[in-house]
Amino acid sequence: MNFHDQHTIITGGSSGIGRAAARLLTRRGAHVSIVARRQGPLDETLAELEPLRGSQSQRLRAYSADLADWEQTRQAIAALTTDGPPPDILVNSAGVTHPGYFEELPLDIFHTMMxxxxxxxxxxxxAVLPVMMERRSGHIVNISSMAGFMGVFGYTAYSAAKFAVRGFSDVLRAEMKPYGIRVSVVFPPDTDTPQLRYENQFKPLETRRIAGTAKTLTADQVAQAIVRGIEQRRAYILPGFDAWLYSLLLNGFVGLTRWYFDRIVAQVRRERGVE
Ligand SMILES: NC(=O)c1ccc[n+]([C@@H]2O[C@H](COP(=O)([O-])OP(=O)(O)OC[C@H]3O[C@@H](n4cnc5c(N)ncnc54)[C@H](OP(=O)(O)O)[C@@H]3O)[C@@H](O)[C@H]2O)c1
Structure with a gap:
């Protein structure tokens, strides 16, 4: 796939996996817009992207917003798309985690994760979907986690939120398919980023042992898997061998049910006379 001139909006693009994806897509010629809360890391990232762009017409932009807030998100997407190219690709990488024993985690943590x-x-x-639906094209990539398809000890708050991302993405993929919009969900293992360094302070020993069964990847490795997954139009993007193996064990037949349900949807849409 040619990313040249494709407008890619990357949430959480100022750190870790999102920042690595921003670097990769800038090198591939995409217009890159990044969104996160703190202005400092946004500015640093733009400065890092600047020398990577191929021409002055390639747009690099940053916008500060708290994506947990709908009004701030709406304004961010409007600001990034009104006087520039429409959104072609949205990578949702913004995220937080906080592991711990359930009985010790305050309720606030559960609300923040959701x-x-x-x-x-x-x-x-x-915010981006109305334009994508009107143009009948687009690709949405949501970053879940391996803890988003298997419950991992110590992650009651995080796994619940990441399972929600996975369930939501599965349904959205099916509903957007008739509009020519693709939806992918990414399930990374532990990845060496500021988030991993933060959560390592709180990880119960049991969580550490379980996490140790999958190899830690670099943010660049995960970003490369994401870009490859977009190119190959994958519904599930599984960075690294361990994510692939665990997914095979737990989600082995998901592709078959996806195919079967998509056929039913296509048939019903023909009966309803909608294309
Ligand atoms: N690292 C791992 O081991 C791992 C494994 C599996 C899945 N993941 C998932 O991968 C994604 C990226 O993680 P990462 O490791 O790259 O994390 P990271 O380095 O901590 O980056 C997180 C990004 O999200 C932004 N962010 C956080 N809360 C936000 C909010 N309310 N509104 C807007 N932006 C917000 C942060 O910027 P500000 O703080 O300035 O807002 C930052 O740019 C996350 O969804 C994470 O859960 C990570």
């Missing part, structure tokens, strides 16, 4: 990891994924999609 607000940022789930609603912070849903809000940008709500």
């Amino acid at each position: 607000d940022v990891d789930f609603f912070g994924t849903l809000h940008p999609i709500k």
Whole structure:
């Protein structure tokens, strides 16, 4: 796939996986817009992207917004798309985590995980989708986690939010298919980023041991898997061998049910006379 002139909006593009994806897509000629809360890391990232762009017409932009807040998200997407190219690709990488024993985790943590990891994924999609539906094209990539398809000890708050991202993405993929819009969901293992360094302070020993069964990847490796997954139009993007193996064990027949249900949807749409 040619990313040249494709407008890619990357939430959480100022750090970790999102920042690595921003670097990769800038090198591939995309217009790149990044969204996160803190202005400092946004500015640093833009400065890092600047020398990577191929021409002055390639747009690089940053916008500060809290994506857990719908109004801020709506304004961010409007600001990034009104006087520039429409959104072609949305990568939802903004996310937070906080592991711990359930009985010790305060309720606030559960609300924050849902607000940022789930609603912070849903809000940008709500904002870009009308344009994508009108143009009948687009690709949405949501970053879940391996903890988003298997419950991992210590992640009651995070797994619940990342399962929500996965369930939401599965349904959205089926509903957007008739509009020519693709939806992918990414399931990375532990990845060496500021998020991993933050959560390592709180990880119960049991969580560490389980996490140790999958190899830690670099942010660049995950970003490369994401870009490859977009090119190959994959519904599930599984960075690294371990994510692939665990997904095979747990989701082995998901492709078959996806295919079967998509056929039913296509048949019903023909009966309803909608294309
Ligand atoms: N690292 C891992 O081991 C791992 C494994 C599996 C899945 N993941 C998932 O991969 C995604 C990227 O993680 P990462 O490791 O790259 O994390 P990271 O380095 O901590 O980056 C997170 C990004 O999200 C932004 N962000 C956080 N809360 C936000 C909010 N409310 N509104 C807007 N932006 C917000 C942060 O910027 P500000 O703080 O300035 O807002 C930052 O740019 C996350 O969804 C994460 O859950 C990570």
